Amino acid sequence: MLLYAPAVLFLLLFGAGVLRDRRRFSNAVYLGLGVTFLAFALLATLGRSDSVLAETVLVAVVLAPALGTLVLAGLLIANGFKMIRKEGRRPANLLSLLCGLGILVVVGLLLAATQADSAALVVVARTVFLVASYLSFLYCCFIGYAYLYGHLTPRQEVDYVVVLGSGLIGGTRVPPLLASRLERGRRLYEAQAALGRPPMLITSGGQGPDEQLPESHAMAAYLEERGFPADRIIREDRSRTTAENLRFSGAIMAAADPGYHCVVVTNNFHAFRAALLARQEGVNGQVAGSPTAAYFWPSATIREFVAVLAAHKWVNLAVCALLITVSVLA
Known part of the structure; x- marks a missing residue:
């Protein structure tokens, strides 16, 4: 049961945060950490099983992120071209296209690092991957909680x-x-x-x-x-x-x-x-x-996320600097 203790802790913090004030970004982070630790605990539990079903699930879990990342990149790029066609070439309308291309760049860099005999390239790829993973985690927290917040019923009687x-x-x-x-x-x-x-x-x-x-x-x-x-x-x-x-x-x-x-x-x-x-x-x-409109949502959501990152820039810069330092010294 100790495997599930971190998940329970963060989910309890999430619940307490929502009851205190649902308008806090910390609620999104607590929810993301709770779900992440719960997923790791479930995978560890499955890993202890010798059943064919457990092995199939573990293989699927390993493959899903890789395939999902490529599919996501393709969808973002397609949405980027649609935004340009419908809304014009303003910088804000290029966000989904740039994010899709950025994902492909990170994947390409990781593949190159595994093939090339270069310690410097390995360090660069590892650093980029760590920072991208951190930002992706925050984005998932933002999207997940924003969806949940949008479905929470606001106060009925207002002035x-x-x-x-x-x-x-x-x-x-x-x-x-x-x-x-x-x-x-x-x-x-x-x-x-x-x-x-x-x-x-x-x-x-x-x-x-x-x-x-x-x-x-x-x-x-x-x-x-x-x-x-x-x-x-x-x-x-x-x-x-x-x-x-x-x-x-x-x-x-x-x-x-x-x-x-x-x-x-x-x-x-x-x-x-x-x-x-x-x-x-x-x-x-x-x-x-x-x-x-559905086509407008990806770029608009990315823009909102960037604005939230900017509002907490010193915390995020400190975390990114720590990840870069760890990667370089590893």
Whole structure:
């Protein structure tokens, strides 16, 4: 049973973290470590068995990551070309393509190190593999917990529904991505209004350099044109970033009611990072996600992960430096 002790410990830490505040990245790490140690414990248990089934499972477990890695690389590259075709060649749209190519580079480097008689190449390949494994582990933690967070039910009774803005088409019109957020916000509003306690809805977004009006005003107009009551809308029109969306909207809510509760609405790929920022900005509420086109999701999720890494850059740089040192000295 000692084999399972680390898994149980991290899963208990995960459960306690979710109960304390589900908007923490440490919850994602605890979940990832718990699942990883549980998998190792199960494999060790299988390894002690002499049955044909156990041997078959072990072989499959060894082969699956290798084959899965190549399949993933191919899917990411295909998605990258689709993003370029549909969304243009902006740097953010190249992320899935670059990640797919990066995976192939790492695999190629490992294969070259096994064939070449070069100690230096072995060190380089080992170092790259360790850093890539660390980042891959964090990404899996991020994806797994973000999925779980998106399926946790936010508080039902709230005082405010906050819809985060995004860029406008032609500087004036609400794009499908933002419309999805507004429709989810309207559904949350209507569900509570049906219970006799309609919340206020805050449209949050300032005016960008290429926009003719603040995003919050275009969002409010979109809702009003579809029958949403104008007197239940508050416009927050100063923010330029997600952090400012939350900071300025939080100030509006706290000024009106220091004990407020809210739900923040954004797209599903953005929900977990928005939740991390909501906690950082002291916003008293959880985040709900709206649907996003499937082809858009991989690049968008990678972009969100990079932003989370950057927010904890010193910790991640320290871990990477340690892995590099261990690899070089090994």
